[in-house]
Amino acid sequence: MYGGHITLNGNLSQTINKSTFLLYKKIGEQYYDFQILEKIKSLIPEHIARLNEDDKIKSTMGWFKNDFMSWTPKDPRWNRCMDKGRGNLMHVRIVPGNSWKLRAMEIHRCDKCSYEYSFPRHGQILKIAEARTGRCSEWSMLFGAVMNVSKIETRIVHDFLDHCWNEALLKGKWVHMDSTLEYPISLDHPHYYEQNWGKKYEYVFAFSNDSVEDVTQRYTQNWDAVIKRRDEKRPSSFRGLFQI
Numbered sequence: 197m198y199g200g201h202i203t204l205n206g207n208l209s210q211t212i213n214k215s216t217f218l219l220y221k222k223i224g225e226q227y228y229d230f231q232i233l234e235k236i237k238s239l240i241p242e243h244i245a246r247l248n249e250d251d252k253i254k255s256t257m258g259w260f261k262n263d264f265m266s267w268t269p270k271d272p273r274w275n276r277c278m279d280k281g282r283g284n285l286m287h288v289r290i291v292p293g294n295s296w297k298l299r300a301m302e303i304h305r306c307d308k309c310s311y312e313y314s315f316p317r318h319g320q321i322l323k324i325a326e327a328r329t330g331r332c333s334e335w336s337m338l339f340g341a342v343m344n345v346s347k348i349e350t351r352i353v354h355d356f357l358d359h360c361w362n363e364a365l366l367k368g369k370w371v372h373m374d375s376t377l378e379y380p381i382s383l384d385h386p387h388y389y390e391q392n393w394g395k396k397y398e399y400v401f402a403f404s405n406d407s408v409e410d411v412t413q414r415y416t417q418n419w420d421a422v423i424k425r426r427d428e429k430r431p432s433s434f435r436g437l438f439q440i
Contacts, residue, residue: 217408219296219319220352223337224405226321233345235322239264240342252346253364253373257382260339260375266329267376268315277308284308293317332376336360339375351404353411355397359389363402363411370402370411386415398425 226232237245244255273283284306291301299317306312317333318324324338336352340362343350349365350373361374372386381388389395400412416422 215296215299216354217403219299220354220403220408221405222296222319223321223340223352224403227341227344227350228405232321233341236325236338236341237345239325240346245346249348249366253343253348253383254379256342256346257373257375257379260335260342261378261382264328265335265338265375268329268331268334270331272304274306274309274311276311277306295319297323332360335375336362339373343373351402353400353402355389355395355400355415357395357397359393370414372414387417390416390418396425397422398429 240256241259244252244259247255270288272286274286275283277284279285286304286306289303289305291303293299293301296319299319302315302317304313304315315329316323316327317330318327319337321338321341324330324334325341327334330338337360340350340352343362343364350362351370352360353363353372354360361372361376363370364373365371371384372388373384374382374388376382377385377388390397395415397412397416399410400415402409402411412422413419
């Protein structure tokens with residue numbers, strides 16, 4: 197058993213990557229590390245810190261998405277080598293990391309000019325904050341820390357397809373929160389992915405430092421279809437964390 201919410205049956209315990217659970221446990225622990233949170237706090241503009249809860253959430257999401265973080269594409273193009281008027285598509289080689297602190301290293305290379313750059317997939321909050329770039333996993337890991345330092349308890353949600361986001365405890369209720377989306381879709385729109393991205397869930401888990409909760413029902417409007425997929429695909433297959 198991991199925490200107080202989910203007991204892993206034989207199928208799940210074999211198919212869920214243990215490194216995923218370890219990573220999210222360590223992320224959750226960092227959310228309560230005073231030294232880490234103090235450094236994260238120093239990044240938040242002072243005018244946002246003084247706002248009430250509702251205004252703070254909206255302003256923080258706007259600042260984080262539009263001013264602080266940048267997106268790292270999966271298929272970047274190198275604009276100095278043009279291909280049919282567009283930047284040349286770079287090839288990527290993924291080197292697995294050796295711990296939750298460095299999950300993987302992506303090495304992107306242009307075949308035309310041999311230009312190369314590396315994108316480390318960090319699990320350390322302060323490393324992500326220093327880089328200020330990433331994909332949904334980096335964004336949700338860091339944004340959870342930003343919310344927690346703002347005294348809004350926040351955890352990470354993983355759909356085991358291709359996306360991560362957050363949930364915040366607001367007025368005693370866990371609420372969908374996604375820093376990669378534009379406000380107001382980014383707040384309390386749990387069915388957005390199913391309706392607009394065509395998500396076909398099997399499992400959606402919410403992770404804290406000491407617990408895991410199956411929150412799939414919160415994100416689907418077709419629970420019967422989810423149950424059917426679970427039954428058809430046992431043992432379930434979960435995609436690795438490095439793909440998001």
